Amino acid sequence: MSSAQYVVIGAGLAGAATAWQLATRGHEVTILERSTPANDAGSSHGSARIFRYAYPDAFYTGLVQQAKVGWDELTRLGGRELITPTGSVDYGTLREPEALARVLQTAGIEHELLTADAARERWPQITFDTPVLWHPGAGVIDAETAVTTMVELALAAGARLYTDWPVARVTETATGYRVHNDTGEAVDAENVIVSAGGWLPSLLGELPLPSAFRAQIPEITVMQEQAYHFPYADPDTAGHWPTFIHKMDGMQVYGLPGGRDAAFRGQKIAEYNGGKRLASAADQDGIMGAANRERVVDYVARYLPGLDPTPYAETTCLFTNTPTEDFIIDRVDNITLLSPCSGHGAKFAPVIGQLAADLATGVGSVPPQFQARP
Template identity: 55%
Template sequence: MNHVAVVGAGLTGAATAWRLAQHGVRVTVLERATPANPQGSSHGSARIFRYAYPDPFYANLVAEARGHWDELSEAAGIPLLRHVGSLDFGARRDPAHLAAVLTAIGVGHELLTAEQAATRWPGLHVDGPVLWQPSAGVIDAESAVRAMVELARLAGAAIRPDWTVTGFTADAGRVSIRSAGGDELTADHVVVAAGGWLPALAADLPFRLPPLRVTKEQAFHFPYREPVTDWPTTVHISDDFAAYSLPGGRDAEHRGHKVAEFLGGPDIPSAAGNDGFIDPANRQRVVDYVTKYLPGLIPEPYAETTCVFTTTPTEDFVIDTAGPVTVASPCSGHGAKFAPLLGSIVAASALGITPPPDRFRAPR
């Protein structure tokens, strides 16, 4: 295989291009706008890196991904993972089970009472036991994309921005890829890492994808009441609300906390339906949540943004190869933390080196 085209320059596409270029493959990245653009799922400086998964499969995958983030940060010459720690709590989060999973994989943690957590983090209000992961933190997603794109370029990859893929045809071991501008590119293999635009390309894939739900998620930045260094990230899942929060970093001018309701936005046909508008009802739900559970924040958002989530019914990723086509959709709102590792998995699948894990495979 001499030439691989990668559709999409978000976290997954950029990671795949970097890893393919490391294999000495000729790579062309086709991006409809610019890498990590605001219409997709990989923009901004704040994504949660956490080990706590109830499923040991994903917890182990995070532990493996950590070394890949260290490799990327060293190669890029900039820190991309900031350790601020993470808290998990709520009736449906089951901190005790999460602690057992982390014990089994050797990740350091503490299981705290609500009173202990309140003493340690007075700006937070928790409603039960809390799992503390000190080695968790925040990923700078946009900087990671730009770093991987640049590393791929330095290794010989070609980057084509403003090249919107409208479809492709696989024939006799080659792939012809069409653009909205009427251009065509031929490659030996194509990796489709189109994120929220994947539904528009699904008809050309040699797979039966699981149902993909695309939603327009909304996040809000709230100022700290008191000067702080680093608040931890939080994942809170109760019987009536699911929310996450993290230091907003560059997106929030380093003076506020990012808070969002998990899957609180409306369904849209694809990422093209992300109009950037904020739903006032969603904003009010998050403001009410901050008032109750994050009293160390002033419950008045000073910045807000939208982001696209592409979710499968099981929340598993979809990564598979058939002939000259690989699909790479590490979606469901939790793929960012695995990015450089997923690039290795996708590249190995596309090159026929190692198949992806069985649970990522798509039905033929």
């Protein structure tokens, strides 16, 4: 039976970032991954996640600024481009681009407010229905490469990685905890960081958490999201698409260049939280719902004239949400809960890893927004 000072459960973006931070600080770390890092069944796979600064809450915009420092360090250490710059546009009656612009102005982030007509002149491939916020510092994160890079850096600093090691339960011991899998193997740990994403709801009952702490954990919902890749009507426009968020009454849609996931042929388009609700990640079936497909195809035909409204590829992924869409980063005894990230956590991975490592080692605290306890 092996043992470690810190065991990290889950090698997605948040878990990999935490393991990287802990290992490079000189701690003994073991990573337990139910499959392989950044696998397709989790929330951190693929090459296309949005990096953006535009949030209605200045707290999150400031947190993105902190995360960007970590992304730059990770890019330097790993020698791989992790964020492709594209810029981003935000618009729609419920997106409130003017309010977003005020947040960016206060944070000192370059941006521009455009009329719908001016935006259409700049991006004729998109139909805008309100004023538009443009900020050029946005881009697309290669999530899979980011996870691979952070895991490699953690291993180089002495961490161990066990793959195909699905955690079944955690029990208390005289010196800490014992993490078990379904085949009878176990790893002893002084501290456990649970970064299980969509598997957290089914794992919570198998963790030795105090009842008072458990009772205050917010409701966690797992959504099987559906994303579609639509081909560029004119392939010459491939390098001229920003990421976007369009929020209107009854529907919020986001889009970004699909990248390596779909052979660089088109845009990845999805309805935010438009999939079906699951009890946990174990219940995902990868089946695309016809009603959602029809809604997104109709949206593309109406609002994205630069795309052929017939998807050439489609996929599912997991969003694991809290009611407020804040993250959970909290610790009780020597167990740190590190998930879910509510469908927008990818861009924060480096700073999430820093916060979780600070909390798990007792050298720092986390913002109150992330505490399970009010």
